Amino acid sequence: MIESEKLADAPVERTASDGDGRVVLSARDVVVRYGGVVAVDGVSFDVKAGEAVGLIGPNGAGKSTMLASLGGQAKAAGGSILLDGRDVTKLSAYRRARLGLLRTFQSTSEFGDMTTFENLVTAGNGFKGASLTSVVFHRKENSRSDREIAGRAWEMLERFDMTHVANAYAKELSGGQRRLVEIMRCLMTSPKLLLLDEPMVGVAPHLVEKLVGDLCAIRDEGISIIIVEHALEVVRALSNRVVVMSFGKKIADAPYDEIVNNREVQDAYLG
Amino acid sequence: MGAWEFYITTLLVYFAIDVLSAYSLNLQFGFGGIINLSYIIFQAIGAYVAASVSLGPDTGANAFQTYLFGASLPFPLPLILATLAGAVLALVIGSFGLRRMRKDYQAAVLLIVSLIAWQVVSSDTHLFNGSNGVTGVGRPLGTTLPLSSLGYQWIYVVWTLVICAVVYLLVRWLSVSPWGRALRAMRDQEDAAISLGINVTALRLQVFVIGGAIAGLSGGLLVEYIGAWSPGAWGYAETFVILTAMFVGGNRNYKGVVLGTLLVPILFLELPRFLPPFGYPGLIDSLEWVVIGLMWMASLLIRPQGIIPEKRNLVYAGNFDGVLRGRSMSKLSLRRTQKAEAK
Ligand SMILES: Nc1ncnc2c1ncn2[C@@H]1O[C@H](COP(=O)(O)OP(=O)(O)OP(=O)(O)O)[C@@H](O)[C@H]1O
Ligand SMILES: [Mg+2]
Numbered sequence: 385m386i387e388s389e390k391l392a393d394a395p396v397e398r399t400a401s402d403g404d405g406r407v408v409l410s411a412r413d414v415v416v417r418y419g420g421v422v423a424v425d426g427v428s429f430d431v432k433a434g435e436a437v438g439l440i441g442p443n444g445a446g447k448s449t450m451l452a453s454l455g456g457q458a459k460a461a462g463g464s465i466l467l468d469g470r471d472v473t474k475l476s477a478y479r480r481a482r483l484g485l486l487r488t489f490q491s492t493s494e495f496g497d498m499t500t501f502e503n504l505v506t507a508g509n510g511f512k513g514a515s516l517t518s519v520v521f522h523r524k525e526n527s528r529s530d531r532e533i534a535g536r537a538w539e540m541l542e543r544f545d546m547t548h549v550a551n552a553y554a555k556e557l558s559g560g561q562r563r564l565v566e567i568m569r570c571l572m573t574s575p576k577l578l579l580l581d582e583p584m585v586g587v588a589p590h591l592v593e594k595l596v597g598d599l600c601a602i603r604d605e606g607i608s609i610i611i612v613e614h615a616l617e618v619v620r621a622l623s624n625r626v627v628v629m630s631f632g633k634k635i636a637d638a639p640y641d642e643i644v645n646n647r648e649v650q651d652a653y654l655g
Numbered sequence: 656m657g658a659w660e661f662y663i664t665t666l667l668v669y670f671a672i673d674v675l676s677a678y679s680l681n682l683q684f685g686f687g688g689i690i691n692l693s694y695i696i697f698q699a700i701g702a703y704v705a706a707s708v709s710l711g712p713d714t715g716a717n718a719f720q721t722y723l724f725g726a727s728l729p730f731p732l733p734l735i736l737a738t739l740a741g742a743v744l745a746l747v748i749g750s751f752g753l754r755r756m757r758k759d760y761q762a763a764v765l766l767i768v769s770l771i772a773w774q775v776v777s778s779d780t781h782l783f784n785g786s787n788g789v790t791g792v793g794r795p796l797g798t799t800l801p802l803s804s805l806g807y808q809w810i811y812v813v814w815t816l817v818i819c820a821v822v823y824l825l826v827r828w829l830s831v832s833p834w835g836r837a838l839r840a841m842r843d844q845e846d847a848a849i850s851l852g853i854n855v856t857a858l859r860l861q862v863f864v865i866g867g868a869i870a871g872l873s874g875g876l877l878v879e880y881i882g883a884w885s886p887g888a889w890g891y892a893e894t895f896v897i898l899t900a901m902f903v904g905g906n907r908n909y910k911g912v913v914l915g916t917l918l919v920p921i922l923f924l925e926l927p928r929f930l931p932p933f934g935y936p937g938l939i940d941s942l943e944w945v946v947i948g949l950m951w952m953a954s955l956l957i958r959p960q961g962i963i964p965e966k967r968n969l970v971y972a973g974n975f976d977g978v979l980r981g982r983s984m985s986k987l988s989l990r991r992t993q994k995a996e997a998k
Contacts, residue, residue, distance in 0.1 A: 455850060481852035493847035495840045497907075501970050502978055506836045511852035513833025516861050527979075530833065534975035551969050566847075573851065 415462035425632035438619035441629035484576030496555030507569035508533035559586035664808035671815035677912040679869035685907035688842030690762040693769035701737035701874025730795035741871020788885020831981030905961025
C-alpha cells in the first residue's frame with residue numbers, strides 16, 4: 385500500500401507483568417519548546433511494566449505537553465524517549481500508537497458524528513482495520529474478528545452502563561459520557577502503556593470509582609499507566625508513584641505519601 | 656418523438672455520469688472530510704486519456720487537431736486507462752496537496768491546482784490541442800453494434816447506469832468497512848484517529864486516489880458519449896455544481912447525493928431550456944451560476960445535513976449488522992431483538 389504496513393503485520397509482544405521491574409517507557413532529559421516558552425525542561429523518569437504513575441502539578445506546569453512529547457504529538461527539542469528500550473523520539477505519533485502507546489486528550493476527542501458503539505468498534509479495529517489491503521484481501525477473517533470486536537464493544541457498554549446511548553452520536557453525549565467513550569475506546573485496544581490526561585473531569589462520582597477500579601485492573605494486567613489528574617484521591621487510589629512538575633521541571637518523584645509531605649511540592653502545588 | 660427520446664436518453668447519461676462524480680466527492684468529503692475543489696480535473700484527465708487512445712491516426716479530417724500517438728484501442732481499454740489516469744493524477748496531486756494543514760488551506764490549494772491545470776491545458780496546444788480540445792472520438796463499439804442511433808442511445812444509458820450500480824456497490828462496501836470507519840474517525844477527530852495508530856496521511860491519500868479513479872472513469876464515459884472534449888467542459892466551476900448537488904441532497908448519504916444530482920445538475924440546469932428567452936444572450940447562463948451559489952448557501956444554512964441526512968448505523972444487543980454491514984433492521988427483526996433484550 386502507500387504507506388509501509390509492515391508494522392501492522394508484526395505481532396506485538398505483550399508480556400504480562402508480574403512486577404518484574406522491566407522498564408516500559410523511559411524519558412530522558414526531554415525538552416519541549418513552544419516558540420520562546422520552554423514547556424518541558426529536561427524531564428526524566430522511567431515507567432515499569434504494570435506501574436501506574438501519577439503526573440501532577442499546577443496549571444501550566446507542562447504535564448499535557450509532557451504527555452504530548454511521549455505520545456508524539458509534540459516534538460521533543462532535546463532528550464530522548466525509549467519505549468521498551470527502543471528509541472522512539474523520532475517516530476511519528478501513529479507509529480508509537482502501533483507499538484502500544486495509547487492516549488487520551490485533555491479536551492475530549494470523541495468521534496462526534498459516529499455513534500458511541502461505532503467509536504468503540506473503530507478503536508477495536510485499530511490500525512489494522514484502517515488498512516485498505518487488509519479490508520480488501522482478508523475479508524473472511526475480518527468479518528469474524530469484526531463480530532468479536534462488536535461483541536466486546538457491547539460488553540464494554542454494559543460494563544459502564546452506557547448501552548442506552550449505544551446509538552447516540554458521540555456529539556450528543558454529555559461531557560462525562562464523552563470522557564467515558566474516550567476511556568472505553570482505549571480499553572478496546574490492548575495497549576502497553578496508557579497516557580491519560582485528566583480522564584475524570586466531568587465523570588460522575590460513582591463512575592469515577594468504577595473507572596479507578598477498572599484502571600487498577602488494567603494496571604494489574606501489566607499495562608502501565610501515566611495519569612495526569614488534579615483529583616488527588618484518584619491519583620492515590622491508582623498510583624504507587626507520583627511525579628510532580630512545576631514550571632516545566634520535575635520537582636519530585638516519590639510514593640504518594642512522601643509527596644504530600646514534601647515541602648517543595650506543598651509550596652508549588654498543594655498550597 | 657425521436658427528438659424527445661434523444662433528449663431524455665442524453666439526460667439519463669449525464670445523470671449517471673454526474674452520480675458517479677457525486678459518489679466520488681461523497682467518499683472524499685462525506686467520509687474522508689477532504690474538500691476536493693479540484694474534482695473536475697480528475698474527470699478531465701480521464702476524458703482526455705480516453706479520447707487520446709481512441710482517436711486513431713490522423714486522417715486529415717480534423718485538420719487543426721494534434722494526434723498523440725494515433726492509437727485506437729478497443730473497448731473497454733480506453734475506459735480502464737481513463738480510470739488509471741484519474742488515480743495516478745490523484746496520487747501525484749494528493750501527495751503534495753493533502754499535506755497535514757488546515758482544511759480551508761487544503762481546499763484553497765486544490766482549487767488553485769484546478770485553475771493552473773486549466774490554464775496550462777488551454778494554452779498548450781501540444782498537450783491536448785489547447786482550447787480547441789479534441790473532437791471526433793468514436794463511440795465504443797459504435798461500428799459493431801447494428802443499431803439505430805436511438806437504440807444505441809438506450810444501450811449507452813443502460814451501460815452508464817450499470818457502471819453506476821457497480822461503483823455504488825464498491826463505495827458502499829468500502830464505507831461500511833473498518834476502513835470506512837477509520838475514514839470517518841479521521842474526518843471527526845484527526846488527532847484521536849492518529850492516537851489509535853491510524854496513519855491518516857496514507858488514509859487520506861487512499862480515499863483521494865479512489866475518488867480520482869472514479870472521476871477518471873466518469874470522464875472516459877463522458878467523452879465516449881459526446882465525442883469531444885475541451886477546456887470549455889471542465890472549468891473549475893463545474894466542481895461546484897457537483898458539490899452543490901451533494902450538499903443539497905445530503906452528503907454522507909448515497910441516496911441523498913443521487914437525489915441532489917437529480918435536482919441540481921439535471922432538473923435545475925435543464926430548466927432554462929423550457930423558459931422563454933429573456934435578457935441579453937448569456938444572461939440565463941450567468942444567472943444559473945448565481946442560483947447555484949445561492950442554493951449551496953441556502954442548503955448549508957437551512958439544512959446542513961442535506962435533504963436526506965446521514966443514516967445512523969443502529970445496533971441492538973446481539974445484532975450488530977447495522978454497524979458492521981450498514982444494514983438497517985426490518986421492523987420485525989427489530990421487535991424481536993428488543994423482546995430478547997427485555998428478557
Ligand atoms: N500549543 C501551544 N502553543 C504555545 N504554548 C503552549 C501550547 N501548549 C501549551 N503551551 C504552554 O506550555 C506550558 C505548559 O502547558 P501544558 O498544557 O503542558 O500545562 P498543563 O500542566 O497540562 O496545565 P493544565 O493543568 O492547565 O492542563 C504553558 O505555559 C502553556 O502556555
Ligand atoms: Mg494539561
